[in-house]
Every structure is written in C-alpha cells, then in structure tokens.
Amino acid sequence: MTSPAIRERNFINITGEPNAGRHARRIHVRRTVMKNYHRQRRQKKKLPSKQGPAASSLGSEQATQSSSPYSSNLSLLDGRSPNEVVLDPAASSLFRAKAHDNPIHAQISTSIIRFLCGLVVKARQSICHVGFIHHAALEAESPSNHFLATCRDILSSHHDSTAPSPSSPALWERVHVAQEDIYVTCAQMNNWQLLSAAQAITLYILARFRNGKDDRFPHMDIALLFTLRKVFSHLKADYLSDGYHNRKCGPPAIPTSSWRDWIFHESVSRTATVYFLLTVVVSMDFGIECDQADRWRVEDMLLPGAKASWEARDEVAWRSSTSVSGNVDRLPFTLRLGDLASVDSSSGLQAQIAAWQEELDEFGMVITLAGQMLMD
Template identity: 30%
Template sequence: MLQKPLDRSPSIPAVPTQNIRSLIQRPRLHNGAQRTANLIFHALKSYPKMMLRDRNLPPFIHPHMVFSDAEGTSMEPLTNCLSLVHMTSSPAESTRKLFWKNVHWECERLYTEYNTLTRWQLLAAMQALSIYLIIRLDEGETEYNDFDLLLLSTVTVMAKRLGERTADQGSGHIRTPWKDWVFQESTRRLCVIYQVVNMLVYFDPAAICDHQTDIPISSLPARKQLWEAGDEIAWRVEKARESVGNTTFGMAVDGELVRISQNDISCYGGVIVQNTSSNRQIANWEDWCSGMDDMGGLVMLAASLVG
C-alpha cells in the first residue's frame, strides 16, 4: 500500500487542499452529439478495465513502460497505478474508499516530487493520472474522490515539467533510437487522451495548450505496426516502409483529417503546442485508419463529435 509522504520541501509549492469540483460536463446542443459523447466516454472507461487483465494495457501505454526498465529508471507512478486499479474491481465501499485515499496520497507525492522525476517517470505519472481521471469521471462525485483541484493541479505541474524535459527532443526521424520513438509516440497518444477528455468536460489543464483552435487534435497516433514492434529491429523495418517525408496527421475542427508537418507541432507534456501556422492538406480518413489500432475508434468518434 502506498504511504503518505511526510516531508515537504520549502521550495515546492504547497499541495492544493481546497475541495472544488472542477470536472463539469460540457453541454450538447442535440441528441446525436450527446450519443457520440457517451460512446467516447464508454471507450475511455474501457481503459482502466483493460488493466485488470494480466499484461494488458490501454493503447496509449506502451508495454516498454511497464514490462522493461525504460532508460534504467523505475516506472513507480505507473506500477503504483496498476496495483491501485485492481482495487476498483471490488464492489465493497471500504475498498473504494481505500482506493481514493491511496490516489490522494499518490497525487500529493507526485505534486511534491515532480521536479526530481526523469522524463520517463514524468510520462508514467501523466499516464497514471489519466487513468485516475477517467475513473473519477466514471464514478462521478463522491465523498471519497473530493479532490478535483489536487488531481488537476498535479496534471498541470507534471505536464509543464514534462514539456520542459522534452521540448528539445527529436521529431521522430528513422535515425531516432527506438526507445526515444516509444517515448515520443507514448506522449503523442497521451496528448490525444487528454484532448478527448477536454471535449467531454471542462478540463482546466488544457488551458496550457497553445495549438490553433482549428486543429483540436494536432498529432494523431502512428501506425499499429510501429507501435506494436517488439524491438528496435522490427521497428526499423516498419519505419523504413513509411513514405518519404516528415508528415503526420491531425484532426481539424470540422472533423476533417489533415496532413501536418511534424516540424510545426510538439507535445508539451499532456497537451499539444502548435509552433507555427502550417500549410495543411486534406487527407483521407481511410489512409490513416488502415494502419490504426484500438485508438482509431476513439479518434473517429472524436471527429464525429466536432464535425
């Protein structure tokens, strides 16, 4: 069981203690949009349930993050999350209370220690926080999960710190080592999760995002074959099959798929930053979907919601 941290560094901002409910559902203008939003929510809620099965992870958490030592560092935030999620399978009220008490302690710990974490640990923390966020949205407001401000504040400081550590990373050329690509793609997929959450509820950390309003999701996930490559050799083979050029896909505000130069975008922690105005070209959804994994359905639903 996680232990509540006792020490506080005087140089670290105080942990938020106010209990303010912040995750408010966005209004829908017609029934069709609400049905699409409900389907998106069902897809999100499936991710914590996936983690209840042995060696099964949501499509935005790479196995390398859990089942191997990324850069030789401990993925404690994520391994703690995996342990805590199993507590949600019990219908006992006492277990649910204990789950949220541990999540509260974990958020406090991450909030006070974020400045000491490696980039991989920051990513693991952001992934874990996304799972806690989804469970909180699924459960609704209860007396046990009454710390929205702490949860969102922890997401914010983690996103900013992760952005500081990754802002100068490469853009994903074939010469980029496989582990670096796994990190970049994991961050990209995590960005999609947080942006989709922001489509459903008023999500304060999304205010960090500086992307252009005409592209609500600026960088869509890469092909399934790249994501599921078991090692660097397999990844390089798949990477070599991609067409020449440094182009990625984005989703426009009208639900259209567009091609964007990766040089014009970056993922700043859990949010997307659009660096410059780019010359975007309309692309075909079937071209992107043909190589997509389980995240493809979520993105398509998001496109239906905004289109």
Template identity: 35%
Template sequence: MSFWDTVAQEQERIYDLRCLPSKWVHLASAQAITIYLLLLTSNRDNVLQHHPNLPITLLFTLRTNFEHLHRMLSGYTAPTKQPRCRQTWEDWVFAESKLRTATVYFILASCYDVDYGLPCDRDIDHKFGEIELPATKSLWEATDEVSWNKVRDLAIPAQGRAHPVESSETRLNYTNLVELNKLHGGPECRATMKCDSGLESKVQTWYKKMDELGMLVSLCSVMGD
C-alpha cells in the same frame, strides 16, 4: 482504506517525484494521473463526497508533469529525424507516448469541464488541433526496435530510404480530421471549402492503419466539428 484514499496518497507520492530528472518517471506519472482522472469521471459524486479536492490536485499534478515533459521534449509531436542520425526506437516511444497521453487528456477536456490542467486555454498554449494523430497500429505495437524499424521503413518512400537522415514522416493532426469532416458535412460546407485531394488521401490511409485510440480520436472529430 478505500480505492480513492489510495489514489489520493498516490497523487501525493507522484507530486513528490516532480523534481526527478527522469523523463520516463514524468511520463509514467502523467499516464497514471490521466487514468485516475478517467476513473474519476465515472465516480464523480462518490469521490467528491470524500475527497472534494482530489480533481484539482490530480490536474495540478498532471500540469506539473507535463511542464517537465515539455522542457525535455517540446510540443506534442513524434519527430522522425534527428541531425546526423536516425531516431531511436526508445526516443520515438517516448515522444509517441507523450502525444497519446496528451490526446487522452484533451478528449477528456472536450467532454467535461476541465479548466485546470495542461496548458490549453490561452492563445500561447497548446490546443487539441495541434496534436498529431496517433501513429499507426503496426508502429505502435512493435515489440522491439528491429520490428519497429521494419514497419517504419515500409512507410518511407523509396527516395526516403535512400536518404534516411533527410526523410521524415508527415503526420496529420486533429485539425486535419475536423476540416475534412466539415468538407463532407453538407452542401453549405462544400460550397465554401475546396477539397484537398492530397489531404483526403492521407486521412483515408491513416484510417486504414489506425489503432483503437485513433478510432476514438476520429469519433471525437466527428462529434466536435
């Protein structure tokens, strides 16, 4: 049995799990399917020869996973406040993981002709520009809730630490990067766009703290503007 025979079987197994209520199962399934899609792009001709329908079935399954994930947590954001309580590390990891998985998909879709997958083509659907940028490297790589809270507290202004329930992290999105690239793109762009010093400062801060996925997103924003 070849590797892609195994992938085809795994896709069917993952699709059979679609009715399970566990958000972590759907997240892990979406991550696995995304990895298979990435591998498929570098083996496209060989895969299509033996499994011509695999790209469509993978994308169909990915869409199903994200439909369930959207019902459990809407959008592509990692909110930092909840009513009457501070967000838990587990909830943050789930939201951030979903965001990052979607980011990889949209990067893939920007490089290849992906016309069936996550909702992203209609006016009412999610678009790449709406996705928040990946969290900082130190937050994402925190190994437990204690270390995550320490990093998170350092990122919250003093007034926010005094009222943690009312404070929230301001997250940039992909459109912010594209807008800033256009601003720096040449005289014709600068003549028609007003520089937002606050936005530029936030982006520069994000650049300093981003991880490897952030680097990839930043590169895409330069290539795609």
C-alpha cells in the same frame, strides 16, 4: 499536534508563485462563474417543459434504485443518462458528461466516454492493454516506471471481487498519497519518470470520472488536474523543447531516429490526447486555468501512429512496420487532429488522412469520432 505520518486529504499546493497571473485568474474565474450560472438557469427553465410531471416522478423513482456504471444502454457512471448527470445539482462541477443538443454528437460523446471508462477496466486487467501505455513500459520493473507500477497495483487491488468497492475510502486514500508523491517530486524526475507519472495521473482521473464523486475527498479532482498540468509543464519545458518542437500549440513532430525515442514521444502525445478527449465530452473547467499562448490545443494534438508500429515487439519489427507505407519519416506522423476537421480538400492532405485511417488502431478510431465533433 498532528502526527507527520497522517496526510491531509484536502491539501493542494496550487503553485509556487501565488501572485503570478492572479489578475488574469480572477477575470477568468468571474467569467466562468457567470457563464456556468446562466447555463444552469437556462437548463432549469428547459427541464420542466421537457420532462413534465410524469418524467419528474419517474426520475424520483429512479433515484432510489441502485446504480451501476453500465446499467442501461445510455447510462454513464452511476446509471444516469448524460443529461441527468449534467442537470443533477448535487453532481460535481468537474468530470460531468457534457450535454449536446445535436443527437449525433450525443451518441458520439457517449461512445467516447465508454471508451475512456473502459481504459480503467483494461488497466486493472493488464495495464499494457491501455491505448496510451506502450507494452514496453512495464516489461521490466525500474524506477522509470515506478508510478505506473503503483497505479497498476492500486487499480487491480481495489477492483477485484474480494476488494472494497471502487468508491471506498481506501482506494482514494492510496490515490491521494500517490498523487501527492508525484506532485512533490516531479521536478526531480527524468523524462521516463515524468511520462510514467503522467500516465498514472491520467488513469486516476479516468477512474475518478468512471466512479463518480466521492464527498470524502472533495478536492481530489482539482488535485489530480493540477498534478497532471505540473507534470506536463516539466515534460514540455525539459524534454519537448528540442529541435523537434516546431509548434507551441501542440506536441512536436515525433522523431523516428530510434525506437526508444519514438516510444517516448508517441506515448506523451497519446497520454495528452486522452486529456483533450476528456475536454471534448466532459466538464474539465475548474475556474483557475487561464488561456496562455504556449498551451496545447485539442486541434493541434498529433494523430496516433499506426497500429503495427505501436504494437511492434522490437525495433526490427517497428522499422519494418514504418516502412510499409514508405520510409520511417512518413508524413502521417505529422498529421494533427485539426486536420480531420480541415476544410482543405487538397489531394495531398486527403491522401495522408486516408493512409493514416487505413492503419489506425482503436485509439485512432476514437480520435476520428472526436474529430467529427470538432468538424461540426
């Protein structure tokens, strides 16, 4: 008999009610499989005409070379270009960079991907440098930030000069244990613990994408995505369904009654936005998710708060920063990503967007780029 101490790497508890929505899932899976099949056929037909014999031989030579995440100006993950990642039949169906026919979109996509991968680098240096994690999150060790502290320790211990490779089994074994712990216990978490868990899982997903596929943990990608969905389900049901929740398709408007409430809601919104940024530039469809009326959409994500408000060291500084553009309930906090792509040229909306753009941080700049892709 297997010892209870040995964890099964490939275990995924998909749902507590397997029969719920089964018919809808089957339809979605069939459509997704056929859509992916026809897309791959089209790509294979285009590949010979675009590359030719010389390009094919060059590709085979490059495949034998050692790779690194940023080995060339347009390289991603393991040194390949976005198109090479997408067209590689051996690549994982998840966490692949999407191909874009529009060269401007391809450039924007590469910039967004590099920013997201860079968050992993920042996390191992200092997790408070990550754009969706507030500096107050780890200032004091407590049960509320336990999962984020564990994530910090895992990433930092496996990404220094003396530690194993980022693709080592030891790294993903620890991530697997952390992911399973979050999945099993999230129903008993409070709001800050759920936030910490969501941020930790998001960083694991980014690390997984940045480091590429590891065949020793074939179901890690799906396990992480299911865990993130479960954590956000509890967040939405238990802590985002109050009076502030006035839209089903996106997070509620961020309250400004207290600094602590603002930090929580702003952090939840930023963490969710990272996931949606990934969906814009990376393949995240694993054939199980079904469209639901209450699911958040990328265009309904709140635009992040001002740089000065996010970086304020205390409540006095925060209130001072929010009063620069008016009062603490200023309108830019209610702007959503879809507003950047809106055809509405009304002076009121444009004035709000202009005020937000004048105060944004690098996280907001990347969201602006994503909005440009949605606009086109």
